[in-house]
Amino acid sequence: MRAVGGVCRVAVIADTHLRDAPPWRDLPAEAWRRIRRSDVVLHAGDVLDEGILRRFEDAVPTHAVLGNNDVDLVGRLPLTLELELAGVRVAMIHDSKNRADRARRMSRRFPDADLVVFGHSHIPWNDVGERGQVLFNPGSPTTRRAQPTHTMGELELAEGRIIRRRLIDLGR
Numbered sequence: 306m307r308a309v310g311g312v313c314r315v316a317v318i319a320d321t322h323l324r325d326a327p328p329w330r331d332l333p334a335e336a337w338r339r340i341r342r343s344d345v346v347l348h349a350g351d352v353l354d355e356g357i358l359r360r361f362e363d364a365v366p367t368h369a370v371l372g373n374n375d376v377d378l379v380g381r382l383p384l385t386l387e388l389e390l391a392g393v394r395v396a397m398i399h400d401s402k403n404r405a406d407r408a409r410r411m412s413r414r415f416p417d418a419d420l421v422v423f424g425h426s427h428i429p430w431n432d433v434g435e436r437g438q439v440l441f442n443p444g445s446p447t448t449r450r451a452q453p454t455h456t457m458g459e460l461e462l463a464e465g466r467i468i469r470r471r472l473i474d475l476g477r
Contacts, residue, residue: 312468313391316340316365317458318351319399319424320445322374324327325356333475336446336457340364343459345390349424349443350399351375352382372399372424385414392465393419400425401440408434418469421462429456429472439467444476 316339323330332340340346341364350372352358358378361367371382386397395417401407401423411421412435420439423430429452430445444456454474461469 307376310456311391311463313345314343315390315459315460315462316343316346317422317441317443318346318446319422319443320351320352320372320427320448320449321357322347322445323357324354325360326354330447332446333455335473335475336455337364339457339473340381340457347397347422348394349397349422350382350441351424352378355380355381358382370397370399387415387418389399391462393462393467395420395422397422398425401442404430407440408432408438411440412436419465422458427452430459431458431470431472438472441470443472449477 343365346361346365346367348369350370369382370386371384388395394417396418414422422441427445427450429466430442432440434440443458446455446457450457453475454476456475
């Protein structure tokens with residue numbers, strides 16, 4: 306990881322729903338710009354395709370989990386992932402289920418995680434759950450569904466702390 310000044314810059318994406326085949330679609334240019342200047346990418350599932358996953362991995366180190374549409378990546382990606390970045394304990398899962406009981410479920414599922422990154426709903430989410438655990442869904446940079454804009458997330462981590470977390474509006 307190429308963290309600058311002890312700060313790890315993280316691009317967070319999910320639900321890209323892209324294939325490395327016609328009809329050609331891609332992430333917005335602004336998303337690629339932000340990814341390339343990051344130290345690491347966290348992808349919370351629904352990548353869809355090995356070629357797209359390789360493009361992320363070629364840009365920066367990438368950690369991804371299996372989404373419900375990732376049938377071509379079964380056996381390549383895990384259902385959940387727990388890792389440490391800049392001293393912050395991160396858990397990843399594609400589908401955190403409904404929001405009504407999300408904080409309690411994620412706290413029980415990942416009791417040691419400081420941050421849980423998830424996707425599936427395409428609804429951006431940046432909140433604090435039980436015991437201070439941050440729950441973060443970057444939305445989707447390509448398929449906004451009922452959301453007003455396409456989105457992704459950015460985090461800055463250092464010395465075991467989440468210094469900054471924000472959702473990035475990528476436009477319509």
